[in-house]
Amino acid sequence: MKDKNPSNPGPSSPELNSKENDSSTGFTGKKVSRRDMLRLTGVGGLGLLLGGGGIGSIIAARSAAAPNRAVQASAALADSIPFFGEHQAGILTPAQNFLCFAAFDLTTTNLSDVKKLFQAWTTTAASLTSGQLIGNVNDNPNLPPTDTGEADGLSPSRCTLTFGVGPSFFDGRLGLGSQRPASFQDLPVFTGDNLEPQWCGGDLCVQACADDMQVAFHAIRNLARIARGTAVLRWTQEGFQRSSGADPKGATPRNLLGFKDGTGNPDVTDRKEMDTVVWNNSGDGPSWMNGGTYMAVRRVMLRIEVWDRSNLSDQEATFGRHRQTGAPIGAKDEFDDLDLKATDASGKLIIPENSHSALAHGDGTVKMLRRSYSYSSGMNLKTGQLDAGLLFISFQRDLVKQFVSIQQRLSKIDKLNEYMTHTGSAVFACFPGTRKGGYIGQSLLG
Numbered sequence: 001m002k003d004k005n006p007s008n009p010g011p012s013s014p015e016l017n018s019k020e021n022d023s024s025t026g027f028t029g030k031k032v033s034r035r036d037m038l039r040l041t042g043v044g045g046l047g048l049l050l051g052g053g054g055i056g057s058i059i060a061a062r063s064a065a066a067p068n069r070a071v072q073a074s075a076a077l078a079d080s081i082p083f084f085g086e087h088q089a090g091i092l093t094p095a096q097n098f099l100c101f102a103a104f105d106l107t108t109t110n111l112s113d114v115k116k117l118f119q120a121w122t123t124t125a126a127s128l129t130s131g132q133l134i135g136n137v138n139d140n141p142n143l144p145p146t147d148t149g150e151a152d153g154l155s156p157s158r159c160t161l162t163f164g165v166g167p168s169f170f171d172g173r174l175g176l177g178s179q180r181p182a183s184f185q186d187l188p189v190f191t192g193d194n195l196e197p198q199w200c201g202g203d204l205c206v207q208a209c210a211d212d213m214q215v216a217f218h219a220i221r222n223l224a225r226i227a228r229g230t231a232v233l234r235w236t237q238e239g240f241q242r243s244s245g246a247d248p249k250g251a252t253p254r255n256l257l258g259f260k261d262g263t264g265n266p267d268v269t270d271r272k273e274m275d276t277v278v279w280n281n282s283g284d285g286p287s288w289m290n291g292g293t294y295m296a297v298r299r300v301m302l303r304i305e306v307w308d309r310s311n312l313s314d315q316e317a318t319f320g321r322h323r324q325t326g327a328p329i330g331a332k333d334e335f336d337d338l339d340l341k342a343t344d345a346s347g348k349l350i351i352p353e354n355s356h357s358a359l360a361h362g363d364g365t366v367k368m369l370r371r372s373y374s375y376s377s378g379m380n381l382k383t384g385q386l387d388a389g390l391l392f393i394s395f396q397r398d399l400v401k402q403f404v405s406i407q408q409r410l411s412k413i414d415k416l417n418e419y420m421t422h423t424g425s426a427v428f429a430c431f432p433g434t435r436k437g438g439y440i441g442q443s444l445l446g
Contacts, residue, residue: 199424
């Protein structure tokens with residue numbers, strides 16, 4: 001899909017009572033690389049272990065490490081995205097390099113358990129997105145650490161965590177059936193779908209994005225650990241884009257078929273347009289969704305081996321765009337308007353009406369915000385071919401009017417259907433943002 005730019009922690013649990021670590025307020029304005037940060041950590045940490053010899057050397061080592069900690073704190077501030085705010089981060093946020101997506105199933109029917117989980121997740125998310133260790137029990141040899149540790153010493157890497165609930169969250173187990181938005185339900189089956197249960201649905205979701213895969217994985221691992229006894233993982237998928245290091249200019253990323261993906265996105269800096277396309281408002285349904293949005297997730301396996309045998313003309317006709325520039329066929333610039341009525345000398349449409357771009361664009365009045373990632377999950381043991389493709393993610397104010405209407409067009413005649421199959425599907429209602437002192441989903445759970 002493409003177009004424009006597991007025991008539940010009780011009240012005395014470390015997870016629920018964890019405190020955010022204090023961080024230095026020093027700020028140098030200079031970004032420090034991860035390699036530098038790790039080296040600085042080694043000076044203040046490993047060097048102390050190897051060279052410590054009595055109280056004097058400990059004090060000296062701590063004094064020497066203090067400036068390094070200030071530098072680390074400054075780098076963390078420059079490399080972090082606030083968790084608290086009007087809207088959840090990870091939606092309008094420019095896409096990071098990596099994704100870890102997780103869907104969860106509840107194992108409780110007690111609403112108070114879910115509320116405690118969301119409160120614990122809020123405290124944890126604030127720590128994760130600021131590059132701090134989770135909890136305050138990480139150096140006691142007689143207790144399990146409250147943080148698994150694999151991101152210790154790493155920067156926040158622009159980590160964002162986006163939370164949502166699926167239609168099944170309102171199925172009656174928790175007594176929230178009356179709070180389900182009227183049109184919020186699982187997506188219909190589209191033409192050509194080949195959905196596999198292991199990639200579908202979920203009561204809850206967490207989208208973890210970061211510029212470092214280990215940081216994103218660390219987030220999902222710890223959120224899943226904290227959820228034990230209340231929710232369990234249903235399915236997960238990792239994803240990637242071209243990294244900011246490989247493409248410092250931040251051009252539109254390319255999918256695994258070699259074409260730019262996301263050119264047709266609406267302008268995320270235009271607040272009025274985002275209010276129209278992405279954010280729910282008071283007239284859209286239950287008040288708890290005001291400032292929230294709906295997420296559609298589709299796992300799309302690409303038939304890469306078949307695509308690779310297609311000539312360039314066929315590939316460009318399939319997308320309706322030139323591969324090298326991303327421009328519409330017949331145009332020069334990636335962001336030139338799609339002229340779907342333009343014809344050649346023989347009267348033939350220059351951009352095929354069944355091309356992906358033409359169908360996704362339609363008459364231009366229905367938009368959604370795409371935020372997709374490529375994935376590669378090794379080899380498909382049934383076919384002997386690569387299991388690789390696109391984890392399509394979109395955010396929209398209304399699932400039916402936006403995503404469903406566009407996907408119904410695409411599923412019927414899109415030329416791209418020859419080269420892909422949809423194997424996973426899920427939708428989630430993503431809460432509005434969380435204020436400091438509040439918790440995820442408070443507008444719904446009270």
